[in-house]
Amino acid sequence: MxxxxxxxxxxxxxxxxxxxxxxxxxxxxxxxxxxxxxxxxxxxxxxxxxxxxxxxxxxxxxxxxxxxxxxxxxxxxxxxxxxxxxxxxxxxxxxxxxxxxxxxxxxxxxxxxxxxxxxxxxxxxxxxxxxxxxxxxxxxxxxxxxxxxxxxxxxxxxxQKGNDGRSQDALEEVFETPVMAGDIRQAVVKVHDGVTLYFYPSSSRPVHIRLGQTTAQDLTLDLGPPLRVHHKEDERMSIHSMADTSDTADQPRYFYNYFQHGIDFLISGPSHVVTKIILHSNVPGSPLFQRYKRCNWEIEGKPEDDEDDTPPRKRFFDRFETISHFLSPREPPPSMHLDRTDEDEDITLPSATSRLYGYDGIILEVSESSQVLSVMLF
Incomplete structure (x- = not known):
């Protein structure tokens, strides 16, 4: 029945x-x-x-x-x-x-x-x-x-009224609605600085999160408590660091995971300030699909002159080659292979592997189809 x-x-x-x-x-x-x-x-x-x-x-x-x-x-x-x-x-x-x-x-x-x-x-x-x-x-x-x-x-x-399939593009974006209140509508990334978050409704004040300055308490006041606090134990990436990490390896660090915003913050234990920011694209078919909400991120470049109030930007849906040239006009740096299903043998995906490309102050995780799955600022 x-x-x-x-x-x-x-x-x-x-x-x-x-x-x-x-x-x-x-x-x-x-x-x-x-x-x-x-x-x-x-x-x-x-x-x-x-x-x-x-x-x-x-x-x-x-x-x-x-x-x-x-x-x-x-x-x-x-x-x-x-x-x-x-x-x-x-x-x-x-x-x-x-x-x-x-x-x-x-x-x-x-x-x-x-x-x-x-x-x-x-x-x-x-x-x-x-x-x-x-x-x-x-x-x-x-x-x-x-x-x-x-x-x-x-x-x-x-x-929606006025968005009901009669227009030329029946799949145009949804107009702002009350159910969006509190969600991030745009995240503007600046390398070596941090990210500025803009919320719904559009009249809400933006929140600027700075690397090395914003504290865990600031995050809680501006974004509310995270859905999860995860203490960092995986130090495998430190082997690739050019700096001497022996003094910092034992220092406690932890993540504030805001799955509902599509953002992670790595926080230093001694100072409790943000040291890394990760923004997720929530691309269907990728290993992290649906773990995070899509964060509508944009990487902002330097303005051409002092009077330029519209500096160039690249968005999450731009192909990797375009974003890579935007970050560095030279050839893309060597990449590292990442398979997020290595520790989950029960997960099978058509494209489970991705590659990590490191630039000055930013790392891109890229799928086999040249889609940027996440951006990490450090």
């Missing part, structure tokens, strides 16, 4: 517990705790454009969640197979039951509930539309269209 999937429609805003504008990381994290309600979750994306691919979550059999390619925000919700009893679906709008195991959602029910709309193969309203086809999207108005008042709705779509 399956429990009923009981969801309410909020045009332009959401469906059930899913809110338009929510991050991919937040939704997948929520689904981990709801395996009894959504036992089958399938993640689909384009492996040839992994940094900017839209991501679709199939919650079988009823829900498809489409996330935007760059910001990984919930763009469109599709409810389908309304008559599939495994599990049965109850669909509501305000106080009205639109569809249930005992009653189908038909064209006439939609019109009675939402009022008149423009003619076409679909019934479209701001932030909401109803399709009478199992797959595909109708082509809009047709002159020879014939209507059946009792025709059953096959799929229901919810998206």
């Amino acid at each position: 399956f429990s009923t999937l009981d969801v309410d429609i909020r045009p332009g805003s959401g469906l059930g517990r899913f809110e338009i504008g929510s991050s991919l990381w937040t939704v997948l994290d929520m689904l981990r705790h709801l395996q009894h309600s959504f036992p089958q979750v399938e993640v689909k994306y384009d492996p040839d454009a992994s940094s900017t691919t839209p991501v679709i979550l199939h919650l079988r059999p009823h829900l498809d969640l489409l996330f935007s390619g760059k910001h990984q925000r919930l763009h469109t919700i599709c409810l389908r197979k309304l008559r599939d009893p495994n599990p049965p679906v109850t669909l509501r709008y305000k106080e009205t039951v639109l569809s249930s195991a005992s009653g189908a959602l038909t064209r006439v029910v939609v019109r009675r509930t939402f009022g008149p709309t423009y003619p076409g193969d679909e019934l479209r309203y701001p932030g909401l539309w109803f399709s009478f086809e199992e797959d595909g999207i109708g082509e809009g108005v047709k002159g020879t269209h014939s209507e059946d008042r009792m025709q059953e709705v096959k799929r229901v779509f919810i998206s």
Whole structure:
């Protein structure tokens, strides 16, 4: 016996517990705790454009969640197979039951509930539309269209008002919504300095985190407590250091892990100041996918002159070759091989290995397809 999937429609805003504008990381994290309600979750994306691919979550059999390619925000919700009893679906709008195991959602029910709309193969309203086809999207108005008042709705779509698939780019980014409040919208990186974090809503004050100056207490005051504090024990990378690390190897150091922001901070034990900053791109198919939320980072270069108020930047979705030339016009430095699955034998990925490229003050972790998976400042 399956429990009923009981969801309410909020045009332009959401469906059930899913809110338009929510991050991919937040939704997948929520689904981990709801395996009894959504036992089958399938993640689909384009492996040839992994940094900017839209991501679709199939919650079988009823829900498809489409996330935007760059910001990984919930763009469109599709409810389908309304008559599939495994599990049965109850669909509501305000106080009205639109569809249930005992009653189908038909064209006439939609019109009675939402009022008149423009003619076409679909019934479209701001932030909401109803399709009478199992797959595909109708082509809009047709002159020879014939209507059946009792025709059953096959799929229901919810998206933002004004961003509902009618524009030339149906996958454009999601407009700012209340559910984004407190999330990082942009992280501007400056080598040898640190990172400036800009938050939602856009009117929020930015936070500047400086290497060697910002303390653990500052991080807690500005970002809240980390989701995890991890004491650093792996010193294998110190063998590559040109400096004498014998005096510092025994000093305690620890990470503040802000998975919800896609950022790690390495903090020195004696001084409790930030010594390294790691920003994660959350690229689908990479070993750390979904461990961190995507951090929308940009590396800022030096302005061309004193009057230049728009210094050049390279973003997380730029290819490694472009970012490498931006950091150093010479040939890329020698790389080190990294396989994050070495200690997890049960994990199998099509591209589990990455390479580390070190520059003056910054290290890039790069996938086999030239996508930058993370940036480390030191």
